[in-house]
Amino acid sequence: MIRRIHHVGIVVSRLAEAYEFYRRALRLPLVREAEVPDQGVRAALLSAGDSEIELLEPTSPESGVAKFLDKRGEGLHHVCFEVADVGAALRDFAARRIELIDAAPRAGLAGQIGFLHPRACAGILVELATPAAGAHAPESWLRLKRLVIGVPDPQPTAQLFQRLFDLTELATNGGPRVMLAVGRGALLIVPTAEVGGATGMVALSLVATDFPALTAALDGAGTRLLKGTGEVTVDPASSHGVHLHISRYE
Numbered sequence: 001m002i003r004r005i006h007h008v009g010i011v012v013s014r015l016a017e018a019y020e021f022y023r024r025a026l027r028l029p030l031v032r033e034a035e036v037p038d039q040g041v042r043a044a045l046l047s048a049g050d051s052e053i054e055l056l057e058p059t060s061p062e063s064g065v066a067k068f069l070d071k072r073g074e075g076l077h078h079v080c081f082e083v084a085d086v087g088a089a090l091r092d093f094a095a096r097r098i099e100l101i102d103a104a105p106r107a108g109l110a111g112q113i114g115f116l117h118p119r120a121c122a123g124i125l126v127e128l129a130t131p132a133a134g135a136h137a138p139e140s141w142l143r144l145k146r147l148v149i150g151v152p153d154p155q156p157t158a159q160l161f162q163r164l165f166d167l168t169e170l171a172t173n174g175g176p177r178v179m180l181a182v183g184r185g186a187l188l189i190v191p192t193a194e195v196g197g198a199t200g201m202v203a204l205s206l207v208a209t210d211f212p213a214l215t216a217a218l219d220g221a222g223t224r225l226l227k228g229t230g231e232v233t234v235d236p237a238s239s240h241g242v243h244l245h246i247s248r249y250e
């Protein structure tokens with residue numbers, strides 16, 4: 001039913017400032033930018049391999065995104081899964097008595113969209129989208145690999161996501177982590193203790209096709225980085241509140 005992670009939504013104070021990092025330093029190609037009045041946001045989709053990154057700037061102080069920004073600051077806000085028919089998916093969830101924000105699809109930046117209630121998804125805000133026929137994102141030198149979710153106990157949360165979205169578990173090196181495949185991407189569910197006590201969506205992992213050029217681009221842009229072997233971690237102060245791990249390897 002779920003084809004892929006369509007995008008991961010990030011709330012930012014100002015789109016123009018977020019572009020400095022996401023478009024100029026990270027060089028993610030713009031797919032489209034538009035005002036979405038019923039969500040009270042100006043939003044942009046950037047290409048990141050098989051998935052996209054959505055930046056959301058509030059345009060109305062009453063919007064959910066403005067309230068999120070006031071309370072939590074900039075950072076990861078929601079994950080969107082692509083489905084073939086969002087209307088049918090929402091009807092199916094309603095029939096299973098899964099709590100929804102949208103009973104019927106509405107127009108969003110990603111196509112026809114609808115949100116599940118975070119209470120139904122272990123506190124994670126999940127969007128479903130069916131892109132317009134022929135929608136196409138430009139190639140990117142970065143590919144979104146994983147969304148990391150922190151929860152007190154990964155097993156029951158993983159089982160909930162498997163039940164809701166029919167996701168397959170991928171092998172990990174044992175331990176308390178659970179990885180679920182979503183197209184070529186994955187959700188990595190880890191205990192909060194492993195991520196400094198953080199809960200909810202806590203980090204993104206990306207793969208770079210040209211890692212040396214990427215680190216040079218980030219250095220050139222003055223991005224604050226922690227460098228490891230074959231991996232860099234961007235300081236959330238540079239990436240608008242998002243823990244971003246970028247690696248050389250799949």
Ligand code: CO
Pocket residue numbers: 007009054078080110127
């Ligand atoms: Co979205």
